[in-house]
Amino acid sequence: MSKPDCSACASRRSFLASSGVALAGLAAAPVIASIEGCGDVGSNIPTLSAPITVPLNSISGIGAAGGVGELYATGYNYKIIVRNNGNAQYQAWSSYCDHAGCEVDYVGTGFDCGCHGATWNAQGVLRNGPASSDLLEFKVTVSGDSLTLSNP
Ligand code: FES
Incomplete structure (x- = not known):
């Protein structure tokens, strides 16, 4: 797997912090999806679909x-x-x-x-x-x- 470009991660996190978006609850779901791949989202660790x-x-x-x-x-x-x-x-x-x-x-x-x-x-x-x-x-x-x- 190639190295992901994470250059935009900090700016997106800064945006979330400055915009007051809470990373909990239903309202945050689309936001979480949009930052997938930028890390710090432990619950998004991929799991097996079946044993x-x-x-x-x-x-x-x-x-x-x-x-x-x-x-x-x-x-x-x-x-x-x-x-x-x-x-x-x-x-x-x-x-x-x-x-x-x-x-x-x-x-x-x-x-x-x-x-x-x-x-x-x-x-x-x-x-x-x-x-x-x-x-x-x-x-x-x-x-x-x-x-x-x-x-x-
Ligand atoms: S992807 Fe950044 S430390 Fe692993």
């Missing part, structure tokens, strides 16, 4: 404990990052950064967003903005040689 099941051997890099891999699921526009924690325990996060919609990368000690520098710890908890939310962590169920991912 997905993937064979473990289809996710390169997660064969051993500590391994991290990535996958794309049909109908979900952001890569999903999966980590093997050992003892048949896995975690999976959406790579979606809620600042401006870039995809984050796993970097060993946590997650980084290359677009504007936000960082998260190894559990997907936000450390530094400009993002405003933790990464979306999917529920992971292990069944035989497959993982099923679903919304939390």
